[in-house]
Amino acid sequence: MLLLLQVICATQQAFCQKKMSLWYDEPAQYFEESLVLGNGKHGATVFGGVSSDKIYLNDATLWSGEPVAANMNPDAYKNIATIRAALAREDYQQAEELNRNVQGKFSQSYAPLGTMYLDFKHQAAYKNYKRELDISKAVATVDYEVDGVAYHREYFVSNPDQVMVVRLSSSKKGALNFELRFESLLTYATSKGKDMLRIEGYAPYHTEPSYRGNMPNAILFDEKRGMRFSTLASVKNKGGKVIISDSTIQVTKADEAIVYVSMATSFNGFDKNPVTDGADHKAIANKQLVSSIAKGYEKNYADHVNDYHFLFDRVNLDLNDNTTATLPTDERLRKYNEGVVDRNLEILYFQYGRYLLISSSRTLGVPANLQGIWNPYIRPPWSSNYTMNINVEENYWLAECANLSEMHKPFLTFIGNLSQTGKVTAKTFYGVHNGWAACHNSDIWAMTNPVGDFGKGEPVWACWNMGGAWAVTHLWDHYLYTREKKFLSDYAYPLMKGAAAFCLEWLITDKNGYLVTSPSTSPENKYLTPNGFKGATLYGATSDLAMIRECFMQTIKASEILEIDDSFRAQLKTALEKLYPYQIGGKGHLQEWYHDWEDPEPQHRHQSHLFGLYPGHHITPLKTKQLALACRKTLDIRGDETTGWSKGWRINLWARLHDGDRAYKLFRELLRYVEPDGLKVNYGGGGGTYPNLFDAHPPFQIDGNFGGAAGVIEMLMQSNDDKIHLLPALPGAWKDGTISGICARGGFEVSLRWKEGKLVDVKILSKAGEKCSLYYNGNVTTFSTKKEQSYHFDGALTRLDN
Structure with a gap:
């Protein structure tokens, strides 16, 4: 009966659509059309081909390289004094050149594990094709018909069992014939094991960033160096035969087949050599495979779905759209670009962001990277690394407010790793002996040094050092949402203090008596001086001081809560008062630079x-x-045409300015359809969404998905100023709706309902028993709460459950 229903759905697609599904009527041809699955560590990219199904495999812990030698440029700090002297005499050109001396190695790259192929024996043409990803279950399916036989495939990647499972079936007995094989861009070998195909290999010990272009020795392998990996595949069949060779698994005349794929690497921590001190990847992969097979498919499936539901089902968004989508997702996206109203597509995009976070961020110490966990390239865009000047942080804007706090922990634990190498970076690159620093890029080895290959990089992107100050704001945010005081005292505060201590020592006094950073840059942007010099190195960049302000204020609050470090807290308060203040420029904008210089871009x-x-x-x-108002003017000057991740950021900025219609305009533009374009880079008129709803930077970068989804919540609810702001930036397009299960700082879970653009009621669940303040339409109500108790108010913030 189940198979019959699936066949009906394939032939009558208009009547079987699910609101939480992406679906297509053709196999994927490009990576940006594929269906992606993940359990927070292992990723699978499903193309759903008929004659041959291609599935990219990834493991979040499979990277090039080995533990970083943080003391790579021990005398770099000696350049700081001469750079500061050049800046003091306003010689920006010399400062720019000297700043190149404060650089180290590039980061390593996230590596592709390999590609699994399922080659079928179909000879005739197919029909009634449907490829679907149900994000309410984290299950992908493929259905089609050949010669009157209906074929069905089901794919999922289980977190409880740490395996990928593919179930294949057909409507006719003995109709399943296929061969499983494996390829990889890494060094690997395949062999026959007991009831399984073994794939074992290793990653490069060094990979050059792709943006450095074609160069000798860009990828270096050594059998005695580099991350090891194991992949095991086994097939359990009903009917027919399974024959395993040294390179393939052949299945003939089966009624049903279940493919189990287990992956593991030798990664054993950021500071452990993956060869000499690596984890036993062979044993881990074998244990995962054997135990999951022993449980059986039905239990595998049930455990996977239950585990996923526990996370995904916490939040529901309804924008009062009762229409049924009858078009494939890529066609819906095209129609949306033409101006068609499709609020269910907007909901799908929001929930897809939550789906991607659950699927890519469940491994402690290993955050979601620039592509989440999905990458087919050995030299991926920007090394698919952790870009600390916005991108890895934007990956986690969604975590707390979207009720996925557990997904934040891979990044939070990674910050502790950064602090270890960051202590060396602070001393050797900056001459700072207190605290720790992190710079523009990092990788699984927690690299913190400024990049650039020892002077070959442009300071505009290579020489930025505020990554630690930015990162620790996530620790404070996790505390604000959870009120976990032990987390704050034992883990977060020492790291916050370390980042603040670096900043405190790094600051110098300018000629007017203010504290500034010197040298500094504003991430990836340049200034134009009145005499025509275009550069990046200066003193007192506004972004540096903004991050330091936030870092200092949060560290001060944390020390007050914990009632510790009175003397250090006093130093921070004094420095905070002396920071060079924000400046409003001649155009009414917030100045990016110390001076009111022009922006060449x-x-x-x-x-x-x-x-x-x-x-x-x-x-x-x-x-x-x-x-x-100055921020608003700056955003007007910046305009709305930008890359995907930047558009995601601007959605949140406009929401914070309480301009819901402008935020929504950018949200619609973020869903602009972009044709798959491989590795084409577009910094200008780029930005949009690929057919599989991946963010188009271009190329694919997952931070736009996360930033855009976070922006939806920011339009509907904000929690700052010790208040929960209800519908602070509600777009006119979303006049009716409900959202439930989102989280606010203070340890609250919030559910809202609005009609004709006005709040109807709000429910508050207190998880920590803190005092709560609600703000709506100029009205404020403040009340005490009890832990795990709910409170209900109407649109006038009048209590309904007294």
Whole structure:
């Protein structure tokens, strides 16, 4: 009966659509059309071909390289004094050149594990094809018909069992014939094991970033160096035969076949050599495979779905759209670009962001990278690394507010790793002996040094060192949402203090008596001086000082809560008062530079100097009106045409300015259809969404998905200024709706209902028993709460459950 229903759905697609599904009527041809699955460690990219199904496999812990030698440039700090002297005499050109001396190695790259092929024996043409990803279950399916036989495939990657499972069946007995084989861009070998195909190999010990172009020795392998990996595949059949050779598994005349794939690497920590101190990847892969097979398919499936439901089902969004989607997802996206109203597509995009976070971020110490966990390239775009000047942080804007706090922990634990190498970076590159620093890029080895290959990189992107100050704001945010005081005292505060201590020692006094950073840059952007010099190195970049402000304010609050470090807290308070203040330029904009210089690229993708507005909290329309207006002017000058991740950031910035219609305009533009374009880079008029709803930077970068999804919540609810702001930036397009299960700082879970653009009611679940303040339409109500108790208010914030 189940198979019959699946066949009916394949032939009558218009009547079988699910609101939480992406579906297509053709196999994927490009990576950006594929269906992606993941359990937070292992990733699978399903193309769903008929004659041959291609599945890219990834493991979040499979990277090139080995533990970083943080002391790579021990005398780099000796250049700081001469750079500061050049800046003091306003010789920006010399400062720019000297800044190249404060550089180290590039990061390593996230590696593709390999590709699994399922080659079928179909000779005739297929019909009634449907390829679907149900994000409410994290299950993908493929259905089609050949010669009157209906074929069905089901794919999922289980977190409880740590395996990928593919179930294949047909409507006719004995109709399943296929061969499983494996290929990899890494060094590997295949062999026959007991009831399984074994694949074992290793990653390069060094990979050059792809943006360095074709160069000798870009990829270096050594059998005695580099991350090891094992992949095991086994097939359990009903009917027919299974024959395993040294390179394939052949299945003939089966009624049903279940493919189990187990993956593991030798990664054993950021500071452990993956060869000499590596984990036993062979034993791990074998244990995962044997135990999952012993459980059986039905239990595998049930455990996977239950585990996923526990996370995904926490949040529901309804925008009062009762229409049924009858078009494939890529066609819906095209129609949406033409102006068609499709609020269910907007909901799908929001929930897809949550799906991607659950699927890519469940491995402690290993955050989601630039592509989540899905990457087919041995030299992926920007090394698919952790870019610390926005991208890895944007990956996690969604975690707490979208009720996925557990998914935040891979990044939070990674920050502890950064602090270890960051202590060496602080001393050797910057001459700072207190605290720790992190710079532009990092990787699984927690690299913290400024990149650039010892002087070959442009300071505009290579020489930025505020990654630690930004990263620790996530630790504080996790505390604000969870109120886990032990987490704050035992883990978060020492790291926050270390980042603040670096900044405190790094600051110098300028000629006017203010504290500034020197040298500094504003991430990836350049200034134009009145005499025509275009550069990046200066003193007192607004973005540096904004991040330091946020870091200091949060560390001060944390020390007060914990009642410790009075002396250090006093130092931070004194420094905070002496920081060079924000400046409003001649155009009414928030200055990006110490001086009111021109921007040679006014529509630049970065807007780091607006950090205090978002993701920071010290600029708000209610408390700092003039600065908020200057941020608005800056955004107007920047414009709306930008890359995918940047558009995601601007959605949140406009929401913080309480301009829901402008935020929604950018949200619609974020869903602009982009044709699959491989590795084409577009920094200008780029930005949009690929057919499989991946964010188009272009190329694919997952941070746009996460930033865009976070922006949906930011339009509907914000929690800063110790208040929960209800519908602060509600777009006119979303006049009716409900959202439930989202989280607010203070340890609250919030559910809202609105009609005709006005709040109807709000329910608050208190998880920590803190005092709660609700703000809506100029009205504030404050009340005490009890832990795990709910509270209900109407649109006038009148209590309904007294």
